[in-house]
Amino acid sequence: MNKWINITLPDGSVREFEAGVTGMDIAKRISKKLKKAAIAAKVNGVVVDLSRPIEQDATVEILTFDDPEGREVYRHSSTHIMAQAVTELFPEAKPTLGPPLDDMFYYDFDVPKPFTPEDLAAIEKRANHIIKQNLEFKRFELSREEALKFYHERVPNHYKCEIIEDYPEEETWSFYQQGDGENGWVDMCRGPHVPSTGRIKQFKILKASGAYWRGNENNKMLQRIYGTAYESKEQLEAHLHRLEEAEKRDHRRLGRELDLFSFHSEDAGAGFAYWHHKGALIRELVENFLKEEQRKRGYIFVVSPHVVSAELYKTSGHYEFFRDNMYPVEIEGEEYFIKPMNCPCHVKIFDTKLHSYRDLPVRMAEFGTVYRYEKSGVLHGLLRVRGFTQDDAHIFCTEDQLDSEIRGVMDLMEFIMQKFGFHEYKVELSVADPNDWSHYAGEPAEWERAEHSLVQALRAKNWEYTRHEGEAAFYGPKIDLKVVDALGRPWQCSTVQFDFNLPRRFGLKYIGSDGEAHMPYMVHRAIYGSVERFIGVLIEQYGGAFPTWLAPTQVVVATITDAVNDYAQSVVQQLHDAGFRVHLDDRNEKIGYKIREHTTQKVPYILVVGHKEAEAGQVAVRKYGAGDQGVIAFTEFLAALNAEVETV
Ligand SMILES: [Zn+2]
């Protein structure tokens, strides 16, 4: 007898189906269009293959390329196609891991030698052949033992065995096969996948590079191939265009070309930035801007030492939990560490006084340089370094003050980020795992109170956010803010985190209006996050063309002839006196050459002066990115420049 089940669709409608119905059946029933676009099904919140039978009443959504989860399945399936192509062309290649990324995917292979561009072209061609064959993706399961046997004997691959051995509790492992019988290509995988290889429309190999097995430089170097896949040619082309743009904006390259900073991995240590004068100038401007804004908003600034005894980190708990990331030093036989974070130092400063509730909130800030161990394999320009400066602050306050303090932090975040042209944010709220309170510091009621103030502030700002249970650190809930740059890429910057651990460990207190001692709330917050990282992000955001207020050189005055040097000098002097960063180019070079050079350096304004301009007290203005702006009176230019810098 047939059993009937109720399927609830995203529009809220409920339809009756026979038990055992699949996502594909449902898609077909809804429309021909959806059947064509379907990639996977989401059954009661879990993404599964379109062929997976549904036996009980369920809520079902059919995922297409428009859904992030649909795209993930699409790209994940593409990695399998790529891996099949690689092993068909290079039978000795051992596929290891191949996850989808945001807008591309990769797969790491153990191969005797790196792939050449010709190899990559051949792999792309082969992958397109596999797509044309429209091989079905079929799922099957093996017991742990069978799975190990499969990778020991049938398709020897010790990487896959290692993965299985890492999860002794997993009793069955799922596999996917593309194609039939002996010719089928099999990979161990959780899935899900598109129904068949032909579902992938635009497949493209992007590049290859070396990558260590599991990111550990002590392991074997594998070859990673990146690719991407889209539904339409236009989408693929837009992606390739974005990559090209990103390449042009790469902060490591621009850092070199614009003479901002350098790294000296070989002879001075990897992961430590050297700031040249132009880069240091930008840094100073970025820091001062935030410093001033914080002063206006009632922050006080402190300075804490760079080397701290192990004792302090034993009290704070970092000795126990964070020691592997800290650099030890020895002083008179005692254990010290180079400071990996500022918090315990700020707590020490707070604790030198007995605070009354009237003294709170205390908003204690420091541009504190910290050092943390990072594997050399993950270092990346200014984005991932071993020494960086946090725009750190710790807020100590009463419960009554929480809402306005958190709101104040978010107002500051928004104000600062808008100044740099970031108007779109991705916000994540991380809270405790409600089913397991065993390893969290503080009481559930405090966590709730903290979350309430975070959510209140997010609502007041009208910021959409996603909530992640179990993602918070053990010491408190937090909000992370990613800014979206000019190319639509998100970058992690600001954070605001509660801490229920340190106030307890250090026994912090204040005297309340009731005359009793209470524990203050403690909040960590950073707006830029790391100054190094933030400037790396800014370089990519602006493509190196800093806005006038931030440009290391704001104006270049370039002479056409020596005869106007006096006039040029007086223009430079007046700009200098008005507080602008200005440079005189009176070299004996052709004006076209001078303009090209300063344009390459992305200087916002070049003022060209010749006889005509000198006689009339004028300048010929060239604006970066906009070209020739015509000849105007110098006084007029100066007024406009002042206005521009003040209003941005
Ligand atoms: Zn897979």
Ligand SMILES: [Zn+2]
């Ligand atoms: Zn902190």
